[in-house]
Amino acid sequence: MESSIHLTDAEWEVMRVIWANTEVASSEVINVLQEKTGWKESTIKTLLGRLVDKGALETVTKGRRFLYSSKVTKSSSLNKLTKELLDRVCKTHQVDIVSHLINQASLDQPAIDKLMEQLLIKKETAPQIVKCECTIGQCECNHFIEGEHHE
Ligand SMILES: [Zn+2]
Incomplete structure (x- = not known):
């Protein structure tokens, strides 16, 4: 599968959490990224929403839990990133x-x-x-x- 979705640097940080954990609640993404980046909770929620809009993430409901899961693989995103880099020269x-x-x-x-x-x-x-x-x-x-x- 080749992804045609461009990910910004900030979105990439979010996707790494999802790729590493498969299905993740927003609170878990916030825990991981606040530690690393110091971003506000609202910033991280905005990023999650934007990734859903772009088609990179989907939301799954597990009982009462509202989880995010990836619609693009890490390898297809790496492929896209590499192509974007090579296309610049x-x-x-x-x-x-x-x-x-x-x-x-x-x-x-x-x-x-x-x-x-x-x-x-x-x-x-x-x-x-x-x-x-x-x-x-x-x-x-x-x-x-x-x-x-x-x-
Ligand atoms: Zn040339």
């Missing part, structure tokens, strides 16, 4: 993002083994050269705006 510079991620990530030996294996598989079908597909004027690959100053 020219295809020829996406390697820079991957490179920064590798440098900044906490990677243990098994994780590095997994990545190396993934790269070898990727290499089998990768093109010789990735080409720019940017909108003209948005990329240093194509200086089509004449007379404009380029940084």
Whole structure:
């Protein structure tokens, strides 16, 4: 399942509580997030409401309990987040993002083994050269705006 729902940084904090606990009461989300972020109860309730409106959460009634559960998986949301990040740069510079991620990530030996294996598989079908597909004027690959100053 691929999620098309964009999550803000604050919404992501809420979703992490839901993903970690499956079905959660607003009081539990408030407990977790007030500790971490210091947000007001009303702020967290607003975020929960917004996530329901967006279709990222649904409400479930269990007896007298009113619970929130996720309609989007963590993996589909991570996929969306990654795509949003990669889409911000020219295809020829996406390697820079991957490179920064590798440098900044906490990677243990098994994780590095997994990545190396993934790269070898990727290499089998990768093109010789990735080409720019940017909108003209948005990329240093194509200086089509004449007379404009380029940084
Ligand atoms: Zn480009």
